[in-house]
Structure formats: C-alpha cells, structure tokens
Amino acid sequence: MDKKKGPIGVFDSGYGGLTVLKEIVKELPQYDYIYLGDNGRAPYGGRSFETVYHYTLECVQHLFNMGCHLVILACNTASAKALRTIQQNDLPKIDPERRVLGIIRPTTEIVGNYTKSKQVGIFGTNGTVTSQSYPIEIEKFYPDITVYQQACPMWVPLVENNEYNSEGADFFIHKYIRQLMVQSSDIDTIVLGCTHYPLLADKIQQHLPPDVTLLSQGPILSHSLKDYLERHPEMAAKCSTGGSRIFYTTDDTETFDRQAGIFFEETVKSRHLSL
Template sequence: MLGVFDSGFGGLTILRPIHARLPSLSTIYLGDNARAPYGTRTHEEIFAFAFEGVQELFRRGCPLVIFACNTASAQALRQIQQTELPHEFPDRRVLGVIRPTAEEIVSLSRTGHVGVMATPATVGSNAYLHELNHIRPNLVVTQVACLGLVELIEAGRERSEEADRLVATYCLQLIEREPLVDTVLLGCTHYPLVEPLFRKHLPTAISLVTQGTIVTDKLAEYLVRHPELASRLDQTGTRTYLTTKNNEPLSMRASRFFGSAVTVGHVVIS
C-alpha cells in the first residue's frame, strides 16, 4: 500500500488525484488531526509527529509514504530520509511535495517573480526559496505566511467571513510586497480547499498553482523509475482512512470531497 500522511484534511487534495491517476493503487491515508495545525509548531515537534506518522504507516504495511503536507516536507523529510530510514527502515521510502512542486513551477513564471502562500513553519524553513533558486537562481520568490488559515479549514470554516478576510489580507500583502508576481503557489495542501478565495482576491492575470496533479504525476514517474518498489505496492484498489482525532469530521469531509461515503478509523500514534 501507499501511505499518504498529512497533519489533517489537506492531504485529501493530494490523495484525490492519486486515486484518479492510479486507481488500482491501494492507499492508506493518515491525518494527524488531533495535533493539527503543524504550521505553528516547533521543528522538534513537527519532526516527532511526522516520524510517528511514518512509523504507523510502515507498521500497516506501506513500503512508501508520501508527506502530503508541505510543513512536514519542509521541516522533517530530509532528517527522516538521511538519518532515520538508513538505520531503522532501509527498505522503505518517504517522499515529500516540495521538490516535485518546485521542479514544475520554475518554468511557469514569465516575469521571473513567484509567490508562495504557505504556513509559518514552511515559510520559516525557506524550503521553497532554496529549492526554487537551486533550479532557477534568478527567480524572485516572495513568501507569505498565512497564519490562522489552516485552523479555520480544520474547523470546517473555510467558507466563513473570517476565512475570506484572512485570504484577502494575505493576497494584499503579497501584491504590495512584489507587484511583478505572475505565478502564485498554494504551498499548503489545505489551501486548495479555499482556492476560490485566493482566486477572488488575487489579480486575474496571476496563475494560481496547486499541487495535487503535480505530485501525482511525479509519483507515477517515480514508480516507473523504481519498479522494485512499485512491485511491493498492493494493486487491489483498497482505500483506508485514519485519523488521530474524532473520526466523524474526517469522514464527513472526505465523503463530501470524494462524492461517496468514506469510513474513517481512529488511531493513536505516539
């Protein structure tokens, strides 16, 4: 099975295109809703929580886990890949969403100015800044930390006036800081759940980029390059959903998001 880990609901925006592109691939989704949001946590907390999630998915038979969470990808992925996996799980792999996203968006900007809307922890890590400038050194990257937005989405208030005001404020910050931006990345997998608000408050000439299709395409390419790992992934199309919090909110959200009833199990990870 493929494991998909997120701090909460946001990873569903990665999981849906995976199901569409690779329908026979069995998946386990684990949302750490009990400890969401990760975006205001310390590096130590994010690493600990993310690695606990990885280990839970490994225990459930996943040889490959995707961090469908930019904050975990920014704050924990490299340490897990370089320090933990070689010693404890040498035959398992963990992939993130930042590098594959950066590889795609560097060529999208005509002006050479890109905006990144993300959590405080992702912005603070400068992971996107480093990845984008490594690929395209002259690219101007303007990052905006969208404090409080994930909390509203996790609370089911993405259509509230408060969410609208927050998105309006952060979009204005971006444009005031860098008027030449022509491409904006929603650098948190929760943010596509409020994509209409970003489209409402950003100039229509700006291209808005989300990660679901990008990450899915890169995953498909990765599996072609690594047939030895792909052969270990179950291809019976089973879907398992887990949460560390009350399972009803994730069940309702996932059912609405996928358009069919989704049963969610509860799990304690530590």
C-alpha cells in the first residue's frame, strides 16, 4: 500500500458535486483535491442500485489509484445506492485504512436543528427518493421527525442545459414545490437532496412560503468534513496540503470545462479519464 500523502478525492456522477467541492475548498483551502465527474455515464438518478454501485466503486478505485486515502461521494444517488456496500464489503478488501464518506449522513445529522414543526421535506432525484435513504437516516437521529419526499426529474436537465433561470424552470419548480407541500402544509425545512439543486435555490426560495428553511448540502458537508478531519488526525495526516485542484471527466473535456464553471464558479481545466 502506498503510504504517501495524497489528495482528497471528490466524486460525482457529473457536475453537481462541484457545488460541494466549491464549499469544501472555501472551508479547507489548504488541501489538495481531485474531482472526478462520471459525465460519460450520467445521470445516475434513474439507474438501478447494482449499476450505480458498480459505476461508483469503479470511480472510487480510480481515485484510490491516484493516491487518495479519503474519497467523498458528493452525489446523493451514489451515497444512497453504493456507499454502504463500498464501506462494508469493498474497503476491507481494498484497503481498510482508506475511507469513503457520503453526503446524506452529514445532512441528516443536523436537519433536526432547523425544524420546529418536525415536518421535513426532501427534494431529490428518482433514485434518491426511491432508495428511502433520507427517511431511514433521519429516523436514526430524529425519530420524532416526519419526512416527506418529492422527486424532481426535470431539475437536473434544466440546470445542465443552462435553463435554470428560464420561465420553464419556474414552471417545474412551482410544480414540484406544490407536489411536496400538498403532502403537509406544516413542512418548515426542506433539504435540497441533489447537488445540482443549489443553482435553483434562489428560484425555489421565491416559490416557498417565507417561513420555510431551505438547506443546501455544500456548506453542510464542508463543515462536516472539517470536523471529521479534526476528529481523525490520522486521516488528516494522510491528506496532502498543496492547495491544488485537479479535475477529471469521463466525457468530453471541453464540454465539461464549459459547464463546470457554472457549478464551481471558477475556470476549470479538466483531464479525460477513460474507464
């Protein structure tokens, strides 16, 4: 096993994880990062558990091969459908000293700090919603909270096609908000359970009742990662601190770079990774 220090790996099925990486870099700018977007096989939201697990494990192994000791799944679908199996079955065989962390648990750990009504809504992809990961994880921490979910299959295409400021976006944002809120008028906290959705946050907030709190996962995960590294200095010691960022995509680099800038809010120059 390579004992050298290595970058922190951040994986997503496409672009959305860049909204998370952006917040992680703000919180922990000293570390080196490698971002891997599996754009060539995105989206993951409608794929089976087995397919998402296979794709995610393959990408995690690539990040390990690039020297990462710690990998963050900045993808709700991958966290919902692949994380537990990778942690329990694969890591002990690959290298028990490496770690793979997801995006769902940090969110569910703190959601109870925001809701007064104990009625929480989740916006997510079909894959995340059908996995029931959010209701299951929230119940572990807050058994008195009732969770309502709404799949939003049109939101990712709106973002990736740069239509998130259009009138069409307003229609579909209002549609899914209405479908969620009709389940319970007492929902006072909503989690954006997909890393694409922060780009829609301003419009979503406009269509929500003024007393509803909207939670984006980037700041939550960045705070959680900082806390994790403070609690696990042995892992922090394995993470290199050169402040570099390297981006990989499994699809066309020119397209990735053009789109990635929207999510990361900085110029991105990526490299191609063949799977």
